[in-house]
Amino acid sequence: LDAVSVIAAKRDGCELTDEQITWIVDRYTRADGVAEEQMSALLMAIYLRGMTDREIVTWTQSMIDSGTRMDFGELRRDGRPLTTVDKHSTGGVGDKITLPLAPLVASFGVAVPQLSGRGLGHTGGTLDKLESIPGWRADLTTAQLYSQLESVGAVVCAAGADLAPADRKLYALRDVTGTVESIPLIAASIMSKKIAEGTGALVLDVKTGSGAFLSSPDDARRLAKTMVSLGTAAGVRTTALLTDMSTPLGLTAGNAVEVAESLEVLSGGGPADVVELTLALAREMLDAAGLPDADPAAHLANGRAMDTWRAMIAAQGGDPDAPLPVAPHIEVVRAPTSGVLRSLDAMAVGVAAWRLGAGRAVPGAGVQSEAGVVLHAKPGDTVTAGAPLYSLHTRTPGAIGGAVAALDGAAVISPPGSATEDDSRPLT
Numbered sequence: 001l002d003a004v005s006v007i008a009a010k011r012d013g014c015e016l017t018d019e020q021i022t023w024i025v026d027r028y029t030r031a032d033g034v035a036e037e038q039m040s041a042l043l044m045a046i047y048l049r050g051m052t053d054r055e056i057v058t059w060t061q062s063m064i065d066s067g068t069r070m071d072f073g074e075l076r077r078d079g080r081p082l083t084t085v086d087k088h089s090t091g092g093v094g095d096k097i098t099l100p101l102a103p104l105v106a107s108f109g110v111a112v113p114q115l116s117g118r119g120l121g122h123t124g125g126t127l128d129k130l131e132s133i134p135g136w137r138a139d140l141t142t143a144q145l146y147s148q149l150e151s152v153g154a155v156v157c158a159a160g161a162d163l164a165p166a167d168r169k170l171y172a173l174r175d176v177t178g179t180v181e182s183i184p185l186i187a188a189s190i191m192s193k194k195i196a197e198g199t200g201a202l203v204l205d206v207k208t209g210s211g212a213f214l215s216s217p218d219d220a221r222r223l224a225k226t227m228v229s230l231g232t233a234a235g236v237r238t239t240a241l242l243t244d245m246s247t248p249l250g251l252t253a254g255n256a257v258e259v260a261e262s263l264e265v266l267s268g269g270g271p272a273d274v275v276e277l278t279l280a281l282a283r284e285m286l287d288a289a290g291l292p293d294a295d296p297a298a299h300l301a302n303g304r305a306m307d308t309w310r311a312m313i314a315a316q317g318g319d320p321d322a323p324l325p326v327a328p329h330i331e332v333v334r335a336p337t338s339g340v341l342r343s344l345d346a347m348a349v350g351v352a353a354w355r356l357g358a359g360r361a362v363p364g365a366g367v368q369s370e371a372g373v374v375l376h377a378k379p380g381d382t383v384t385a386g387a388p389l390y391s392l393h394t395r396t397p398g399a400i401g402g403a404v405a406a407l408d409g410a411a412v413i414s415p416p417g418s419a420t421e422d423d424s425r426p427l428t
């Protein structure tokens with residue numbers, strides 16, 4: 001076997017053999033005989049040619065085999081085995097759902113291991129958001145993760161370096177070679193990590209719309225189907241919801257501002273769309289855990305979810321009572337005209353938050369906890385000329401111009417009753 005023949009086979013539209021896939025993923029991960037430029041060429045050939053179901057299964061298995069698998073089978077509480085359920089979102093703008101969801105589901109006695117990532121580009125990272133809580137640590141050892149699952153139930157932490165290391169290398173390469181938006185590669189990337197993690201059940205939140213990786217609903221549906229069949233074949237009870245990411249979730253996109261909004265939800269309030277999605281995903285997860293009659297809304301109202309949040313934050317060194325950081329510079333952008341806000345483009349808001357310092361342009365760079373965008377209106381709301389539309393939060397006032405430019409044309413406002421659905425698309 002050699003890299004050139006594998007690349008040429010995929011370039012010419014042939015189906016790769018199991019042996020070819022296993023060999024190239026293994027050798028690339030170990031930097032033994034497959035160069036970065038060769039894997040780049042293969043990824044582009046996969047992007048253009050696609051993969052058969054069998055190829056996707058083998059590619060995913062090879063990524064799982066590149067590292068170690070975790071096993072939650074030994075977890076116990078009061079002597080009884082614990083059921084594990086995880087949730088994964090394909091990412092979006094203002095998607096803070098993991099923050100209220102993990103403690104909410106865990107408050108029913110289910111273990112929720114949320115191995116999460118950091119933000120890259122316009123989508124935020126769950127760990128970046130939680131790090132705005134003073135003292136909170138993302139890095140846990142496997143022993144600490146197991147122990148917190150047994151005691152608190154909910155854990156949100158960084159994935160260990162040995163969980164599907166092939167994905168770490170491949171994802172970084174895809175990011176710089178224009179090969180992220182490939183259904184087989186996204187499905188294998190996400191599912192290799194989830195299967196290696198060892199969760200018993202998994203609920204996928206697959207996003208569609210301008211702020212999602214795959215904006216078309218058909219592509220998102222195809223991605224969801226591919227991931228559900230990979231999970232099911234690996235013995236993980238897997239379901240998926242297809243949810244909208246054409247406009248940001250809730251009224252915040254950034255770090256501390258999203259934590260603050262999550263705390264509102266855990267206190268029984270918060271924006272309707274965030275509450276609705278949190279409850280829909282919680283019901284799926286509780287159903288998968290064998291608790292179809294559980295009522296998650298009750299645990300938001302009675303403080304049980306908040307109690308678990310406080311325990312989860314404290315177990316990872318955070319102070320749940322500490323004030324969240326507030327940006328020293330807040331610029332208010334006002335509505336240019338009066339009318340109904342027809343649409344508000346998620347991608348534009350994500351780029352603005354990123355430029356304000358909430359995200360990073362290169363892996364490993366720092367982020368500003370205080371940075372982000374706070375929305376004062378959502379699609380369907382009536383706005384008045386001169387009233388605040390967004391507040392831009394940052395530590396670096398020089399970033400405000402770039403954020404304002406990103407938001408240019410993002411909000412479409414028209415007089416009540418004057419626009420049809422099609423007229424309401426953002427003008428670019």
Ligand code: URA
Pocket residue numbers: 090091171180185186187189190213
């Ligand atoms: N998230 C992942 O983990 N991998 C992808 O390829 C895309 C989104």
